[in-house]
Amino acid sequence: MLIVHASRTSGGPIFALLCISKPFLHALSSRNIWSQVCVINAKDPRYHRVKALESLSGNRFKQDYINGNLGDYILSEYEKVSEDLRDTCTDHPWLQMERRSSPSFDVLSEVLGDLPMVYCAINAILNPSKFSIASIAVLQQSSMTLRHSFDSILYDAKSFRQQMSKLKNLYTISSVKNKLQDGDSSYPQSNSMSEAGMAFDLKNVSFAYPGSKKKTNALNDVSLSIKPGALVVIVGANGSGKSTIIKLLARLYDATSGKILVDNTPIQDFRGVELRQAMATFTQDHHLFPLSLYENIALGYPECSSNMDLVLKAAEQGGSSEFIKKLKDGFDTILDPQNLTYNINVPSDPDHPLHKKMEALEKNIDISGGERQRVVASRTFMQLNSGKVKFVAVDEPSSALDPEGEFQLFDRLIAGRAGKTMVFVTHRFGHLTRHADTIICMKDGAIAESGTHGELLGMGGEYAKLYKIQADAFSSGGDPYKATKDA
Numbered sequence: 001m002l003i004v005h006a007s008r009t010s011g012g013p014i015f016a017l018l019c020i021s022k023p024f025l026h027a028l029s030s031r032n033i034w035s036q037v038c039v040i041n042a043k044d045p046r047y048h049r050v051k052a053l054e055s056l057s058g059n060r061f062k063q064d065y066i067n068g069n070l071g072d073y074i075l076s077e078y079e080k081v082s083e084d085l086r087d088t089c090t091d092h093p094w095l096q097m098e099r100r101s102s103p104s105f106d107v108l109s110e111v112l113g114d115l116p117m118v119y120c121a122i123n124a125i126l127n128p129s130k131f132s133i134a135s136i137a138v139l140q141q142s143s144m145t146l147r148h149s150f151d152s153i154l155y156d157a158k159s160f161r162q163q164m165s166k167l168k169n170l171y172t173i174s175s176v177k178n179k180l181q182d183g184d185s186s187y188p189q190s191n192s193m194s195e196a197g198m199a200f201d202l203k204n205v206s207f208a209y210p211g212s213k214k215k216t217n218a219l220n221d222v223s224l225s226i227k228p229g230a231l232v233v234i235v236g237a238n239g240s241g242k243s244t245i246i247k248l249l250a251r252l253y254d255a256t257s258g259k260i261l262v263d264n265t266p267i268q269d270f271r272g273v274e275l276r277q278a279m280a281t282f283t284q285d286h287h288l289f290p291l292s293l294y295e296n297i298a299l300g301y302p303e304c305s306s307n308m309d310l311v312l313k314a315a316e317q318g319g320s321s322e323f324i325k326k327l328k329d330g331f332d333t334i335l336d337p338q339n340l341t342y343n344i345n346v347p348s349d350p351d352h353p354l355h356k357k358m359e360a361l362e363k364n365i366d367i368s369g370g371e372r373q374r375v376v377a378s379r380t381f382m383q384l385n386s387g388k389v390k391f392v393a394v395d396e397p398s399s400a401l402d403p404e405g406e407f408q409l410f411d412r413l414i415a416g417r418a419g420k421t422m423v424f425v426t427h428r429f430g431h432l433t434r435h436a437d438t439i440i441c442m443k444d445g446a447i448a449e450s451g452t453h454g455e456l457l458g459m460g461g462e463y464a465k466l467y468k469i470q471a472d473a474f475s476s477g478g479d480p481y482k483a484t485k486d487a
């Protein structure tokens with residue numbers, strides 16, 4: 001009313017109408033997805049795949065990523081699928097909706113915002129005698145426009161700076177230094193040396209985890225020699241340093257002091273990628289990737305991921321093929337898929353139909369812990385079948401397996417022993433320890449004793465004590481507690 005009154009000499013109601021045209025258009029066009037009650041679910045499998053591949057660079061998969069040399073595979077797959085998505089997605093309704101409220105709308109909105117000023121200016125030219133109110137309006141509008149323009153220049157400059165710094169980060173990725181310095185010797189150095197398997201020498205190795213606040217080291221002055229092709233079993237109480245030895249052998253960390261030699265060469269001298277190609281580790285820390293079960297197995301040997309026969313063979317060896325075939329989607333089953341379902345403005349009432357819809361969309365298939373271990377075991381066999389592996393480290397992966405599964409796993413691993421050095425970490429003293437070339441018994445981060453099963457039993461020390469606890473559990477009428485008391 002005030003505007004109509006004040007501008008009555010220069011058009012009154014028309015001027016007022018033009019003033020509200022911009023907010024009116026905004027109100028009309030703001031019927032976008034964010035004001036609807038809806039559930040959004042990405043259906044396109046390629047989009048799921050892009051998200052899954054992105055997630056593989058997170059901390060959760062770091063160990064699997066490094067051990068499996070997955071960098072090249074993930075990047076090339078990511079490039080393939082994201083390019084495909086970009087090329088074919090231009091007509092997606094979601095994008096259309098975004099486009100409707102983008103550049104052309106902005107221009108229209110700007111023009112409408114300027115209309116009152118234009119109207120006043122024209123009036124002032126046509127009727128100079130009635131100029132007073134118009135000139136004030138023009139001045140006001142001009143000062144506002146100047147302020148807005150200046151704001152937007154500053155905003156653009158800031159966002160330009162931010163974009164530039166992101167770009168700079170992108171280009172400096174290649175110069176980010178690895179925490180573990182890469183060597184430049186290739187592995188194996190000479191085929192004759194590694195033919196029987198990888199040889200290790202640990203000389204006075206001590207190790208504390210980076211950032212660890214513990215007063216004692218995880219490993220203290222450990223010296224150890226593992227001959228090519230040897231079958232070594234490491235036993236010992238919880239926290240005695242068994243897994244830490246495996247991590248140092250696989251060069252996930254460097255020793256804090258002391259030396260680790262591989263085939264008589266310092267482990268740091270080798271190129272990490274080549275060394276890890278020759279190492280297969282199978283631990284409880286491995287995770288299943290949010291990709292198909294087929295790919296989960298195939299990634300044991302990324303270069304041959306499209307070789308279906310090889311993947312099926314590895315699935316058989318790892319004991320996973322039987323249960324995978326029983327799944328509705330078989331080898332195409334994706335466990336732990338990315339959750340790409342969102343709700344917008346859905347009321348909190350749990351009986352709302354969209355809540356049920358969401359639950360149905362989020363329902364994922366799951367398998368048991370032992371079955372997961374079998375898939376990871378199959379991935380290890382896929383790597384073993386590459387023919388490049390010279391060292392196999394197995395760190396208690398079998399606790400989730402049933403006795404038959406465990407027996408078959410160890411049996412199949414040992415059957416492929418030729419040309420490989422094998423180190424097993426286990427709490428269960430079975431046929432493994434009896435067939436080991438060397439048993440290492442750890443205590444408080446140091447080697448308490450080492451030797452063959454017979455030698456260590458003869459010593460009557462830590463190993464004999466641990467062995468007796470398990471052996472007596474079976475010989476004393478199945479009462480493990482009686483055996484413990486005796487021990």
Ligand SMILES: Nc1ncnc2c1ncn2[C@@H]1O[C@H](COP(=O)(O)OP(=O)(O)OP(=O)(O)O)[C@@H](O)[C@H]1O
Nearest residue numbers: 209212217218236237238239240241242243244245
């Ligand atoms: N990531 C870590 N950061 C800090 N300390 C760690 C880390 N991992 C292990 N430790 C510590 O290092 C020591 C040795 O651990 P390690 O995992 O080697 O034991 P382990 O013999 O494998 O035990 P378990 O039988 O329980 O598997 C323990 O005291 C443990 O608390």
Ligand SMILES: [Mg+2]
Nearest residue numbers: 242243244395
């Ligand atoms: Mg351990």
